[in-house]
Amino acid sequence: xxxxxxxxxxxxxxxxxxxxxxxxxxxxxxxxxxxxxxxxxxxxxxxxxxxxxxxxxxxxxxxxxxxxxxxxxxxxxxxxxxxxxxxxxxxxxxxxxxxxxxxxxxxxxxxxxxxxxxxxxxxxxxxxxxxxxxxxxxxxxxxxxxxx
Numbered sequence: 001x002x003x004x005x006x007x008x009x010x011x012x013x014x015x016x017x018x019x020x021x022x023x024x025x026x027x028x029x030x031x032x033x034x035x036x037x038x039x040x041x042x043x044x045x046x047x048x049x050x051x052x053x054x055x056x057x058x059x060x061x062x063x064x065x066x067x068x069x070x071x072x073x074x075x076x077x078x079x080x081x082x083x084x085x086x087x088x089x090x091x092x093x094x095x096x097x098x099x100x101x102x103x104x105x106x107x108x109x110x111x112x113x114x115x116x117x118x119x120x121x122x123x124x125x126x127x128x129x130x131x132x133x134x135x136x137x138x139x140x141x142x143x144x145x146x147x148x
Contacts, residue, residue: 008118009055013092017051017109020116029065029115032093039106040099045079048113052093054085056118061086063117064095070113075101078114 010019013035020030035051056062064083070076079096095114099105107113 006057008057011053012051013053014051020052029117031067031112032064032095032114032116033110034095034107034113035109037107037109039104040076040097041104042099042102045096045098046107048095048097048107050093050095050113053090054093055090056085056087058087059120061119061121062093063119064093065115065117067112067115074103074105075099076105076107076113082117 012019017033017035020032022030032050032052035049038046038048040046054062062085064078064081064085066076066078066081077098077100079098083096085093093116097107097113
């Protein structure tokens with residue numbers, strides 16, 4: 001294999017639901033399913049249980065991201081995207097979906113509702129100073145480079 005693999009401990013409370021999994025070779029995100037059925041009305045958000053618990057390796061986080069098909073076809077997204085699950089968390093993975101569409105949408109038990117992406121990160125020490133070094137960009141932001 002061309003990429004690095006690591007073992008991650010996972011527990012599921014509902015053996016009828018699949019474990020999160022990659023759909024294609026080399027995918028970054030693995031799909032995770034809803035453990036419950038609930039209809040989202042337009043503008044509504046709901047916290048969906050997944051029945052999944054993980055022991056995330058130290059130095060990693062798991063990002064919970066929307067599925068592009070749900071977003072493009074139904075207007076379903078995640079409220080706090082990407083959500084971060086930290087190394088020390090041992091509770092159930094839950095996904096906060098929101099219906100940004102114009103029609104109600106029924107999320108069914110077993111439906112793929114989000115993607116999980118493992119991400120290695122660095123812990124930093126913040127050093128307080130009175131001044132920062134100049135840069136070419138400076139404090140320009142919020143669209144300062146234009147549209148095209």
